[in-house]
Amino acid sequence: MNIPNLLTLARIVFIPLLVVLFYLPFSWSMLATGALFGLASITDWLDGYLARRWNQSTPFGAFLDPVADKLMVAVALALLIERYDASWLTLPALVIIGREIVISALREWMAEMGKRGTVAVSSIGKLKTTLQMIALLLLLGFAPGTSIATLGVVTLYAAALLTLWSMIQYLRAAWPHLSDSM
Incomplete structure (x- = not known):
């Protein structure tokens, strides 16, 4: 167990805390929910950076990091x-x-076909993730109807468009391998 993996596990622990903060009936709960989501987003970047920088990438981390990300985003x-x-x-x-x-x-x-590199993370996927995290931070942290929340909605739509674009790229890259196995 290394620091990057601990940061990934922390993101998973943050998920129920995020839900609890979201439902608290206090005036500060929205801001606290957004702040916790922002912290979790930073750990997403930081765990990957540290794993590469310190050469501490592990199969466990490679498996758990995207799971933690997807859980956090889906719950938000x-x-x-x-x-x-x-x-x-x-x-x-x-x-x-x-x-x-x-x-x-x-x-x-x-991965089962031995072609995992065919669907590696692209620069569009990274931009999509960045916009998505910003949008979710703004939407969780600020009340609907505020100008900041409206910016969050616009950013979420931009992230959704990049989501479709990156999915098309992944499917195009994988299509020759998929069509061969049909």
Whole structure:
């Protein structure tokens, strides 16, 4: 167990805390929820950076990091779907969650075929993740209808568009291998 893996595990521990903060009936709970999500987002970047910098990448970390990320994002999106209770927020949330499921399954399948590198993380995927984390921080941390929350909605839509674009890229890269196995 190394520091990058501990940071990844911390993100998983943050998930129930995020839910508790979200539902607390205090005026500061939204800001605290956004701050915790922001901290979790920073640990997402930091664990990867430290693992590479200190040469501490492990198979456990490679498995757990994307799981922690997807859980954190899916839970945050589910909370926001409830808060906003509006199709205009549910739509990009479901696009993001759906893409994560498709790409996770695709990576698993490609790994079984020995072609995992075919669906490696792209620069568009990294930009999508950055926008997604910013959007979720703003939407969790600030009340609906505020200008900051509105910026969060716009950023979430940008992340959803990049989500679709990156999914198409992954599917195109994997298509020759997928079509050969059909």
